[in-house]
Amino acid sequence: MEIKKLPNSLTIYLLAILSCFICCFGGIGIIPAIISYYLASKSEGIYIMNPESFSNFSTIKKSKIIAIIGIILNVIIIGVTIWTLSTIGWDAWSEEFVRRWSAGMESSGGY
Numbered sequence: 511m512e513i514k515k516l517p518n519s520l521t522i523y524l525l526a527i528l529s530c531f532i533c534c535f536g537g538i539g540i541i542p543a544i545i546s547y548y549l550a551s552k553s554e555g556i557y558i559m560n561p562e563s564f565s566n567f568s569t570i571k572k573s574k575i576i577a578i579i580g581i582i583l584n585v586i587i588i589g590v591t592i593w594t595l596s597t598i599g600w601d602a603w604s605e606e607f608v609r610r611w612s613a614g615m616e617s618s619g620g621y
Contacts, residue, residue, distance in 0.1 A: 515566045516553045522546050522573040529580030537588035543580035550574035 529543035553570045561567070595603060 513563060513565045516557055516564050516570055518549050518553060519566050519569045519573070522549045522553065522577070523569060525549070526573045526576035526580055530576065530583060533580065533583040533587050536591055537584045539580060540584035540588065543577050543584055546573060546577040547581065550577060 523546075525542040525546035529539040529541075529546060531539070532542075533539040550570050550573050554567075554574065557564050557567050557570065
């Protein structure tokens with residue numbers, strides 16, 4: 511019997527890592543995290559049906575754990591963003607952002 515690798519193992523791993531890196535951008539990293547988790551679950555199901563045929567199940571397990579961490583990080587960031595906007599409001603937040611942006615542009619000489 512031929513031992514092969516589970517499908518999409520590299521894609522699952524890269525999406526999981528990407529979701530953790532881009533979680534700070536307003537929680538947009540939840541999209542690759544969910545995709546990674548879904549693909550990992552699908553690959554895990556394939557492995558369970560025929561475990562002796564595949565060799566890289568540990569990579570799928572690691573990727574699934576990283577995807578779960580990415581989902582948790584992104585949910586926290588989304589929650590903090592919603593809480594911040596609901597307590598101080600969009601107008602106050604955008605005024606503070608513009609003020610800090612202008613101060614940064616003045617201190618860096620406009621570059």
